[in-house]
Amino acid sequence: MPPRSTIALVAGGLALASAILPLFPTDFWAIRAPGFVREPAGYLFGGLAVLVAVLVKSHRLIAAAMFIGAAAINFIVVWPYSPFANPQIDLASSHPREQCFTAYAVNVKMKNRDHDRLIEQVRGADPDVLFLTEVDESWANALHPLLGEYPYALTHPQSDTFGKVFASRLPVLNADILESPGENTPSVFALLRASDDKLVQFVGLHPKAPLPGQDTTQRDNSIKSAAEKTNGDVAGAVAMGDFNDVPWSSTTTAFREIGDWKDPRIGRGTYPTFPAFAPALGWPLDQIMVNGQIKVRRFEVLDANGSDHRAVLGELCLDQEITRASENPA
The missing domain is CATH 3.60.10.10 (Endonuclease/exonuclease/phosphatase)
Incomplete structure (x- = not known):
């Protein structure tokens, strides 16, 4: 397997793990910490999926799918905090x-x-x-x-x-x-x-x-x-x-x-x-x-x-x- 493909697969696997593991109940700091950066990580993983699809020849679909999966999980978790979700409260902008x-x-x-x-x-x-x-x-x-x-x-x-x-x-x-x-x-x-x-x-x-x-x-x-x-x-x-x-x-x-x-x-x-x-x-x-x-x-x-x-x-x-x-x- 070409080195570029190996790097893409390992990185994709780590990205997917960083998105999935914080979903499980644990107090281990190394698992909880990636949950902080879900929004910027989602954009990063989406960009890496495109790069992998363009630059990697062997196993690129698998690697790109892992990055896409990681980005999707992060965006789903953060979705309620997007401007496209329903607000939990209305702002009382006209209140005296x-x-x-x-x-x-x-x-x-x-x-x-x-x-x-x-x-x-x-x-x-x-x-x-x-x-x-x-x-x-x-x-x-x-x-x-x-x-x-x-x-x-x-x-x-x-x-x-x-x-x-x-x-x-x-x-x-x-x-x-x-x-x-x-x-x-x-x-x-x-x-x-x-x-x-x-x-x-x-x-x-x-x-x-x-x-x-x-x-x-x-x-x-x-x-x-x-x-x-x-x-x-x-x-x-x-x-x-x-x-x-x-x-x-x-x-x-x-x-x-x-x-x-x-x-x-x-x-x-x-x-x-x-x-x-x-x-x-x-x-x-x-x-x-x-x-x-x-x-x-x-x-x-x-x-x-x-x-x-x-x-x-x-x-x-x-x-x-x-x-x-x-x-x-x-």
């Missing part, structure tokens, strides 16, 4: 602005020292609710003037990339940093008074990523358990943050189903957030979801800000005028 608040979330990248660039983006977006991850002491110090502009701010820096900052202009009834035993990846749970008689729960997540030597069990448990922790007396809830997971995975799908969360990406596009320098080749690690009575007026992925993640900004609405605090709670 006085009944809406904005929420911004981004992974600042702990080693990123271009603090001013990201802070400038936050100030430009001027969100009512702010959630930042990978905050260490250096970032906490740099953010101090910005956080002083918010009536409520909760800062929890860590040196292991799992520090958090939460800030709100909506009155905060309580806000906690909760951490499951042995995980060391705290999550933010806050109860906000959005209007005179409507409460909103905010859930901010940043679990561990699937990396060599670090399987997905802790991440999966963190995401799924957060879905069940919303307060039953609220009008609705908002979940944001760097999930270190893509929305079409079995874990984040379970999150949506457990908590009846709605994803505005469904039926509109994947809206990649990582890596920030190449969004056309990226994937959506940073999520925004809502449930209950909360409507989404708009949402967007913002421009690069110095981090390796792009920020997510949402404008979220209820059927009453939004209340904003004028001072820190006692």
Whole structure:
């Protein structure tokens, strides 16, 4: 067999395996990770199928069929997040602005020292609710003037990339940093008074990523358990943050189903957030979801800000005028 044919067959087999194996239930990082890149991988495998059909003489149909099969599987999995699928929720684009608040979330990248660039983006977006991850002491110090502009701010820096900052202009009834035993990846749970008689729960997540030597069990448990922790007396809830997971995975799908969360990406596009320098080749690690009575007026992925993640900004609405605090709670 000519070397070119051997290479095409081996590569086609690996492509097909990378598309199929993440469909099986496992927490092994090397199997779960290819599921992140299904969209760019689908385009790559489709292009390789054409190249194989043109350049390889022996066994080209088999090799090309494997690439086509891999591309097809990836696109089928991602299909709900294409603009050709049915949206899960309608955007409330004509909802009165006085009944809406904005929420911004981004992974600042702990080693990123271009603090001013990201802070400038936050100030430009001027969100009512702010959630930042990978905050260490250096970032906490740099953010101090910005956080002083918010009536409520909760800062929890860590040196292991799992520090958090939460800030709100909506009155905060309580806000906690909760951490499951042995995980060391705290999550933010806050109860906000959005209007005179409507409460909103905010859930901010940043679990561990699937990396060599670090399987997905802790991440999966963190995401799924957060879905069940919303307060039953609220009008609705908002979940944001760097999930270190893509929305079409079995874990984040379970999150949506457990908590009846709605994803505005469904039926509109994947809206990649990582890596920030190449969004056309990226994937959506940073999520925004809502449930209950909360409507989404708009949402967007913002421009690069110095981090390796792009920020997510949402404008979220209820059927009453939004209340904003004028001072820190006692």
